[in-house]
Amino acid sequence: MEAVLSDYDLYLKGFALTVGLVLVSGVASLVFGALLAAARVGPIWVLSKAASLYVTIFRNTPLLMVFIFVAIAMPRIGITFKFVEEIAVGDWSISAFFFRACVALTLYTSAFVCEAFRSGINAVPLGQAEAARALGLTFTQNMTNVVMPQALRAVVPPLTSVIIALTKNTSVAAAFGIAEATSAMRTLGNRYGDQVVEIFFFIAIGYIVVVELLALGSYALERRWKVASR
Amino acid sequence: MxxxxxxxxxxxxxxxxxxIYTVLSVLALAGVVALVVLRLADKGQLEYALWEPFVTPDYLQVILDALTQTLKMAFGAIVLAIVFGVLFGIGKLSDHAWVRWxxxxxxxxxxxxxxxxxxxxxxxxxxxxDGPLSPFWCVVIALTLYNGSVLAEVLRAGINAVPAGQVEAAYALGLRKSQVIWLVQLPQAVKIMLPALVSQCVVALKDTSLGYYITxxxxxxxxxxxxxxxxxxxxTAIVIAxxxxxxxxxxxxxxxxxxxKLVGERKQLDVPMVGAGTTSTT
Incomplete structure (x- = not known):
């Protein structure tokens, strides 16, 4: 108990970093994943195959391997992302470690985001688009009024799963020099060897809070967008 | 259409x-690949000396041993996770609140x-x-707990996917509750679940790599x-990946x-990451 209370600072900083990683790499992988999905379902054969190759590679590589590529292998060929440390907003700047972790998480998560979007689009029955065209709607009207609203609703649950997985995956950054929540547990555990169980539960509760907040947010979106269907 | x-x-x-777009994207993709290869060659990463260990029998043996360890951890975790998943999956479906909750x-x-x-x-x-567990078993137990919980959820969804008429018919024939689960629901649910189970093996295999953090x-x-x-x-990173x-x-x-083979064209059983109430399963 006292371990967490006396080092409350470490605990809070750890979760602040975890949330920071989730926000930055979450937004980045939503954008990149959406681009991938566009290439994946688009009419250009080559782009579709390239996106599918990307998804296959990154879905089958452990996240830790992606981290090793970004943090250990890429510096060998001169890509260290050191330049981000030059950028400073006021007295606040990003460390290269944080940036690398975000790059690795984004590369990995985008593959899953792409698949989530694709499954959302596939969930729209073909007859919907056909009916819309038969009624004389133009392509744009068809997209904005018929296909996308349905795809967007279908995409919320799988996308939430992906973002929740991302939240848990940020823990891997602990192995690469980021003092986020899991690494905070290791530090605290080393410091107070006799209180490991309490420390573990405290950190676990922190993760559960973040994950449940995401789940509740998604549930609220679902409720809000729900249409009287069937 | x-x-x-x-x-x-x-x-x-x-x-x-x-x-036109196809040609342009082929050019762009080829450019990216060329850039990567040039960069690697420029930094001397394509030299034979660096790749030599991966054609040397001794090192291949080391890598093969490591692969065996990884597969052992993943296999052990999945087998234990199935046990865990069946216990808690059925527990979640129990009629008794003190088991279910x-x-x-x-x-x-x-x-x-x-x-x-x-x-x-x-x-x-x-x-x-000098604790009682080796890091190897820490990995196996952690993966068992996580994958077992996911499998419990898969099992629940699988059992719920068995048509209600089957259960009603079984009760009508006078089968007991445990007989209905073990003889009617589970055998059919397993068929629906099997692909999801194999996909979970991929997750377990990937997660064994996390053992890196705990030696x-x-x-x-x-x-x-x-x-x-x-x-x-x-x-090394390229070969191992x-x-x-x-x-x-x-x-x-x-x-x-x-x-x-087993389920036909139906979508693979999919469970949401968290909260049984948040999204409707299947």
Whole structure:
């Protein structure tokens, strides 16, 4: 108990970093994943195959391997992302470690985001688009009024799963020099060897809070967008 | 409208446009690949000396041993996870609230907590210094708890996917509740679940690499001594990643084959990451 209370600072900083990683790499992988999905379902054969190759590679590589590529292998060929440390907003700047972790998480998560979007689009029955065209709607009207609203609703649950997985995956950054929540547990555990169980539960509760907040947010979106269907 | 919901079958103008885009994207992709290869060659990463360990029998033996360790951890975790999953999956479906709620709490807890946190917690509590568990078993137990919880949820969804008429018919024939579960619901649910189970093997296999953080053996852990000896970080990462990818693709192919063989064209059973109430399953 006292371990967490006396080092409350470490605990809070750890979760602040975890949330920071989730926000930055979450937004980045939503954008990149959406681009991938566009290439994946688009009419250009080559782009579709390239996106599918990307998804296959990154879905089958452990996240830790992606981290090793970004943090250990890429510096060998001169890509260290050191330049981000030059950028400073006021007295606040990003460390290269944080940036690398975000790059690795984004590369990995985008593959899953792409698949989530694709499954959302596939969930729209073909007859919907056909009916819309038969009624004389133009392509744009068809997209904005018929296909996308349905795809967007279908995409919320799988996308939430992906973002929740991302939240848990940020823990891997602990192995690469980021003092986020899991690494905070290791530090605290080393410091107070006799209180490991309490420390573990405290950190676990922190993760559960973040994950449940995401789940509740998604549930609220679902409720809000729900249409009287069937 | 063969192309799907997103666009019509292209006309002559669109076909020309698509052809132009195709050529442009081929050029762009080829450019990216060329850039990567040039960069690697420029930094001397394509020299034979750096790749030599991966054609040397002794080192191949080391890598093969590491692969065996990884597969052992994944296999052990999956077997134990199936046991865990069956126990808690059926627990969640129990008619008794005092069985249902604890099972629910255990499953939700282990699904919401990062595997690495579990692993590190186990390692700190039971392994570091001279604890009773080796890092190997910390990995296996952590993966069992996580994958078992996911499988419990898969099992619940699988049992719920068995048509209600089956259960009603079984009760009408006078079967007891346990008989209905073991003789009617489970055998049919297993068929629906099997592809999801194999997909979970891919997850378990990938997560064994997290043992790197707690000094467990395995494919990821074997990289460090190799690249420290030869300073060949890039080739090592490429080779080891390829091994993971090949094994996982084989497993995915097995899952797809099982899906076609056992379930037909229906979508693979999918469970949301968290909260049984948040999204409707199947």
């Amino acid at each position: 063969s192309a799907g919901v997103l666009f019509d079958a292209p006309g002559p103008k669109a076909r020309v446009r698509h052809r 604890p099972s629910w709490a255990v499953v939700e807890f282990f699904r919401a907590v990062p595997v690495l946190l579990l692993m590190t917690g186990l390692w700190l509590a039971f392994s570091i210094g 467990a053996p395995g494919l990821t852990a074997v990289m460090r001594p190799i690249y420290l000896e030869f300073q060949n970080q890039v080739p 390829s091994i993971y990818i090949v094994v996982n693709i084989l497993l995915t192919l097995l899952a797809t084959w099982l899906q076609h």
